[in-house]
Amino acid sequence: MSAPLLETRGLCRTFGALAAARDIDFRLEAGARHALIGPNGAGKTTFVNLLTGLIAPTSGQVLLKGRDITSVAQAARVKLGIARTFQINRLFRGLSVLDNVYLAVAERVGAASSMFRPAGLRRDVVEESMHVLETLKLAENARHRISELPYGRQRLVELAIALGLKPEVLLLDEPAAGVPSAESHIILDAVDGLPRHIGVLIIDHDMDLVFRFASQITVLVNGAVFASGGPREIGANPDVRAVYLGQAAHG
């Protein structure tokens, strides 16, 4: 069997006495639509941070297509095809929406180190950025500065930047949190519209969204994998219902 797209082996991370990730073995297959759920403080974001290299694990390994990338820096992992969105917006707030996506696309196509050509004349980069914005129904906001946009639209820019990187692994940390329900379908539609071979990991608290979206669900509790399986399996698992679904309104 070939190696999974993204894999972790015995991944641990402690913050002082707190074990935010305990011995996590996890596989994200190519083409997977995988959801990561768990109560607040379960270590979901920490796990994403470990996958992207934002923080280093205390022990354990991260592998991309079988290659150990545990010691690869964050920016280099992006070049290898791992992109993410942030739970709390991390945008270039003083810049326009188009500029925000431009920065990501320029970085990916290797235009960002060019010094002597006006940025706006890199038509390939501009065009592709605009295309991403159009997919997310953001084209009309392209000229607006981030700080002028309502929060829900800002969340879409968060996703647009990640899509501009054309990742193979896309990690979405609560992409729909704070997005008005009228617009949250834009996010799901965009994710649905991605090429099939991309592996997507989504963290979300909205169980409707999770169960509709995911073909695979991993439940994280206290930093450890509590259960893993298909949506039916997880939905029917009494332990999961007790620790997590019981607390949510849905399920």
Place this chain on the structure above:
Amino acid sequence: MTSPSAGLTGHPAALAMASRHRLRLWEPVPWLLAIAVYFVFPRHLGFGTELLVTILFAISLDLVLGYAGIVTLGHAAFFGAGAYAVGMLAKHGVWNEPITGLIVAAVVAAAVGLGSGLVLLRTRGLTLLMLTLCTMALLEEAANLGHAYTGGFDGLDSLPIRPLFGVFEFNPLYPTTQYLYVLAVLFVCFVFVRTLVYSPFGQSLTGIRENTLRMHAVGAPVRARLVVCYTISAAIAGIAGGIWAQANAYVNLGTLGLDRAATVLIILVLGGAGRLYGAFVGAVAYMALSHFLAKVYPTAWQLGLGLLLVVIALFARNGILGLVENLRCRRAGVAGR
């Protein structure tokens, strides 16, 4: 995703971006004014030369502070490195041709920028600020101690700078050559910096300033890019220092001092950082104001400047140009630079 649909480059946002770097109608104005000064105030060209050098120095600072968001208090380190490179080479009879001298000044300052940048750009915020200050203090002390080469506390004077192109003398009393020479160098450097800030590289510097963490997350080699920016900026500051030494025919410890570093910072903040022309507006405002205040209150003129700075920091975070932009935006009813 499907292939990009045609016609997206015709979108207003794309068009706006494609014309962002174009020359604005008012952009020749400062240059025309500078040329006008040459004819209208021939007796004030010494002051004018000083002003132009200050603008050049402030532009170099704008690149790191205004665009890349590197907070530094030690930018005079590079000004001084350039000035001493020119001064020492000329005084010790090694090299005194002005234009190549500036290239040497740029290279020396760039080397200092690269060396220190590799170390200190690993840090951020207050640590970075202190380290830039330390770098400058170390250089200043080295210049102070290295008597035999640097002239120590007295500096080096009566530098024998060769005439420009072998023809135009640098006359300290009638600095017409200096003024035009500095203006030409300023123009070349400005065109370079302007090109740089509108390039994708310049964009990415702005990205680093706006959100360093996100730049890492889009795969940008953040530190390498900051080091490159810091080195380029150092080279330009070195040119400013070198040309100052040539124009004045001396170098002293003041070129490396906190006083100079702080002044250029104030100038940039006053004019508006990250705006290219903030350096021009700030330098003119600062020098005109200090000139005026020094006449009115010879003993306490810095108090007036201090008060002005407080007002700017409280009410006009983006300096004079920021105020102008706000007014224009309000009139146009839209936001955006």
